[in-house]
Amino acid sequence: MNYPNKSKKEYNKFTSYANRGMNLEELLNQSNEYYLLEDKAIIYKKPTPITISEVKYGEKERIITKAYFRTPSTLDYNGIYKGTYLDFDAKETNNKTSFPLQNIHEHQLKHMKSVIAHGGISFLIIYMNTNFYYLDGKNILEFINTNKRKSIPYSYIETHGIIIEQKIKPRLDYLKVIDELYFKEGD
Amino acid sequence: MNYPNKSKKEYNKFTSYANRGMNLEELLNQSNEYYLLEDKAIIYKKPTPITISEVKYGEKERIITKAYFRTPSTLDYNGIYKGTYLDFDAKETNNKTSFPLQNIHEHQLKHMKSVIAHGGISFLIIYMNTNFYYLDGKNILEFINTNKRKSIPYSYIETHGIIIEQKIKPRLDYLKVIDELYFKEGD
Numbered sequence: 001m002n003y004p005n006k007s008k009k010e011y012n013k014f015t016s017y018a019n020r021g022m023n024l025e026e027l028l029n030q031s032n033e034y035y036l037l038e039d040k041a042i043i044y045k046k047p048t049p050i051t052i053s054e055v056k057y058g059e060k061e062r063i064i065t066k067a068y069f070r071t072p073s074t075l076d077y078n079g080i081y082k083g084t085y086l087d088f089d090a091k092e093t094n095n096k097t098s099f100p101l102q103n104i105h106e107h108q109l110k111h112m113k114s115v116i117a118h119g120g121i122s123f124l125i126i127y128m129n130t131n132f133y134y135l136d137g138k139n140i141l142e143f144i145n146t147n148k149r150k151s152i153p154y155s156y157i158e159t160h161g162i163i164i165e166q167k168i169k170p171r172l173d174y175l176k177v178i179d180e181l182y183f184k185e186g187d
Numbered sequence: 188m189n190y191p192n193k194s195k196k197e198y199n200k201f202t203s204y205a206n207r208g209m210n211l212e213e214l215l216n217q218s219n220e221y222y223l224l225e226d227k228a229i230i231y232k233k234p235t236p237i238t239i240s241e242v243k244y245g246e247k248e249r250i251i252t253k254a255y256f257r258t259p260s261t262l263d264y265n266g267i268y269k270g271t272y273l274d275f276d277a278k279e280t281n282n283k284t285s286f287p288l289q290n291i292h293e294h295q296l297k298h299m300k301s302v303i304a305h306g307g308i309s310f311l312i313i314y315m316n317t318n319f320y321y322l323d324g325k326n327i328l329e330f331i332n333t334n335k336r337k338s339i340p341y342s343y344i345e346t347h348g349i350i351i352e353q354k355i356k357p358r359l360d361y362l363k364v365i366d367e368l369y370f371k372e373g374d
Contacts, residue, residue: 042298044261067237067254082306118267
C-alpha cells in the first residue's frame with residue numbers, strides 16, 4: 001500500500017516487538033478494528049477528503065480519473081466510547097525538541113475546541129522520540145492560549161502527555177489513557 | 188457540481204419554497220453548516236471512501252489519476268449534539284409504496300445497532316412521497332427483526348417516522364425531531 005495523500009517523505013516505520021514495520025495510521029486502524037471486534041468502542045478514520053473532477057465508466061465499475069486532495073477541516077478519527085464522543089488526530093514528527101504547531105491547521109484547532117465545549121473528548125496522538133503520546137485537547141488549547149511559540153516543546157509533551165502502551169492487541173491502547181483521564185473508578 | 192460517486196440516474200431536486208433545486212446531500216450540508224455556525228451541533232458528512240491507485244505530482248499539487256469507489260461500512264454523517272453521539276444517513280426513493288431495504292447495506296445496519304448499543308443516536312433521513320422523514324434506528328431494527336420483507340412499507344414510515352420541517356435556516360431541521368424524541372423537557 002502506498003499513501004500518496006501524505007507527504008513525499010518516507011513514513012516512519014515503527015519496529016518494536018509489538019509492531020513490525022507499520023506506520024502510525026496502520027497501528028491505529030488495527031487498534032480500532034480490535035476495539036470494534038471487542039465491542040469496546042466504535043471508532044473509524046475518516047476517508048481522505050477529495051474533490052472528484054473526472055469519472056469514467058469502466059466495464060465493471062466507475063473509475064475516478066481526476067481528483068484533488070482537499071484540506072480536512074476536522075480531525076481524522078471520530079466515534080463513540082462509553083457513550084462519549086471522541087474526535088482526534090494522529091501526528092508524527094522527527095523533531096526531537098519540539099512539536100511544530102504547523103502540523104495542526106487553524107480550523108482543526110477550532111474544531112477541537114468546539115468538540116470539547118460540546119461535551120466530547122478531543123486529543124492528539126503524537127509520535128515523537130520513539131514514544132506515542134496522548135496529548136489532551138485541553139492541554140493543547142491551554143498551551144496555545146498561554147504561549148506565542150509556534151511549537152510545543154518536548155518538555156511540555158513529556159509533562160502533560162501520557163505515554164500510550166504498545167501491545168499486541170490493541171497495538172496502541174489509547175482508550176486505556178482515556179479511562180484514566182475520564183472514566184476513573186470512584187469519579 | 189456533479190456527483191459521479193452516486194448512481195447514474197438523475198438526482199431528485201427538491202423545489203419547495205424553502206429549497207430551490209437542491210438535492211438531499213446539499214440540503215443536509217447547508218443544515219449542518221447552519222448548526223455549526225449557531226454552535227448548536229458539530230456534524231459533518233464523511234468524505235466518499237475511495238482507494239487511490241495512482242497519483243502524479245502536478246506543478247502546484249498532487250493529482251489523483253486513478254482511484255476506485257469503496258463501499259462505506261458506516262453511515263455518511265456523524266458528530267455530536269447536546270453531548271450525544273449522532274450517526275445517520277440520508278436516503279431517497281422514488282418508490283411510493285415502500286422503501287427498499289437494499290438501500291442500506293448489511294454492515295450499515297450492524298453499525299446502526301452498535302451505535303445505539305453504545306449510547307449514541309442513529310437514524311435515517313428518508314425522502315419519499317415529497318416528504319423528508321426522520322426514521323429512528325430503533326424502528327428500523329425493530330422492523331427488520333419482526334419482518335421478512337425486503338422493503339419497509341410506506342405506512343410503517345408514516346406511522347413511525349416523523350416529518351422533518353423544511354425551513355430557510357436550517358433547510359432541514361432534523362435536530363428538532365431529536366429534541367422531541369430524546370431531549371424533551373421534563374424527561
